[in-house]
Amino acid sequence: MAGLGTAGVLASGAVGGVVGRTTAARPPSPVVSSSTARESPTPVEFTGTHQAGIVTPAQDRLHFVAFDVVTDSREALVAMLASWTAAARRLTAGEIVGPDDSGEAQGLPPSGLTLTVGFGPTLFMTGDGVDRFELAARRPKSLVELPVFPGDALDPSISGGDLCVQACANDPQVAVHAVRSLVRLGVGVVRVRWTQLGFGRTSSTSTAQATPRNLLGFKDGTANLKAENGSALEQFVWVGEDDVAWLAGGSYLVTRRIRMLIEDWDQVPAPHQEAVIGRTKTAGAPLGQRKEFDPTDFGAVRGDGPAIPHNSHVFLSHPTNSGTAMLRRGYSFVDGTDDSGRLDAGLFFIAYQRNPDTGFVQVQRNLAADALNRFIQHRSSAVFACPPGARDADDWWGRTLFEA
Template structure:
């Protein structure tokens, strides 16, 4: 469980503790006194192994933070999401690098069930703000993962990154019918926090935002519940708010060959071992859908609602037979069924690793739920994977009568953090 906030021994304290500046006291708030500047690197040395008292089941146990790839991508999808996109408000490259170092140090602690900073929520100097907000004290790690990505807008002329923008991070085209709201789209940096406990996920995002004060500001964020995809064969396929199993043909962490081919970026640049994330907030007109006949709902998706089997099949994972016809001579799966339009066989063998969540953001003031799907898909190159699939769906999918895309994001997610001397995006700034 997260630490009790006891004050560290003298040898672990920041030597400048007795002469804190006004910036450290009131403006930094970043990771408390100990995480300022070079202290952020020292803080990483304080990351410890999770305590033995921590529950070992998958719901509460920690997920390893260090590795070749970032956690939170092929990690078995957790139940809750807090996704946030930040704008960088400093124009100083050194401050951005320092922020990423501090964030990485905090993330290494948080994902192991510890507090964001060395002093914790109640162990630092009383005249300084705590370096953890405290609402997750006594809660286990809850399989928290924190995954970071860099948006196209980060690669302008502010930080000398213009020439380092990957070709695969090309702006998405405008798709027919989308109604994007600029204020909840884009962003310089994204953080995806997934956990089995929503308070743990929210706590992590809150503390990263606190650490980033004065260097980043929140552009938009999204809470999600009830994962809509399985990323492991050990997980049952969940349902979206339309009642259908979602992402049956998703890439899974067990699909080593397919992951190498369709998920992880290759080459010798800073993105090798990373991946690309597309997000779309898709609002559903729930009330209209709920008045649609079962036969029409199943025809639109091309699947049986209860079993999830492709029409004409018997079980969820039966391969769809797009040539099979019913007694009336018509295809079991209509030419414009969602399953047909999105299938890899109709999109140049494009596979995606989907990691979406349901959302309900209250009502719209007109007696309708503001609800739908927060879609997230990881892939090796959005130009050859997400773009052709979404183009086909935007043009022909009858599901468009019941949904609208209101937010969009595109992010380059760097490879994993290898050890305590590494940090998110280090190779980009090398």
């Protein structure tokens, strides 16, 4: 959900069309290895033109972490990024990082682990205008803090960040171990700003994956971009040489922590929920149709009005009406309860795009009148520039930026 409501469901066309799963969402399991964890004997290739973890078929678990850089030494930061890259090569291959490895993932398969890194706007220049690492001149014009949208209730302590790492795997212990390893290697250079655990992918990033369901019970991501959509990825996801040279082959990442007001949603009858989303709850079909992938007909009429209400999530976020698209790979979360006993649950929205202004921001603004907004709250926000992949054994994350 492009903002799951404000944009979480964004590019796909419904909370259900935007985020979701074909099986009912399940509660997160403890962060420990399990005999039920799906084994992935073949590691995901680390080396490549693009970083893994973007168009890679979405795994089942997420550990996302944002960092503040605590050193003013450019050399120390570069050395850490090089050490992170070397560690990531080993971790994604199912190996330990060295003799001082923390050990909790020993004996576990790679589990499809991917690690994806991004650079926030404040890495290039702090909020008070300090250019700590001589990077200000290389900050892409598109890499700016996201605007405040109507209804935002952002918590600064879980927003932003100088750097981020997205760890995805099919075993939560493998993902957590990977993040723990990078945190340990970054001591004295970075410190954790905020983290988010996620379960149950809410988008499909490959045509081989069935559309999942989000915690609202709807299929989400029906119209999401897929890894097989080569020309669409070039148009909407990958940064080109003509955009920012050092970022070519990379992408911009937007994250939003979107709390769903589950208890309020559960009081709404299913037909009214469908009108809010614009899709049927069981099949995931556009209203007025029967099957999930039937054409979305915005001119169809039902009774005295349009089959798909003009304030529904699908109507406002569908690429046909929003005029853009993104590749979403968000996750559900349940982080306990609040002081009133209500579930702190929802969608950790993740979207990759070629330009945030013509991607997430454009869709989110379109969702200002979304009927879903009364059932969600955007609690955190961040944007990062994800550099291209490490193209050979000697390459490292960010080399194109720091050696430009």
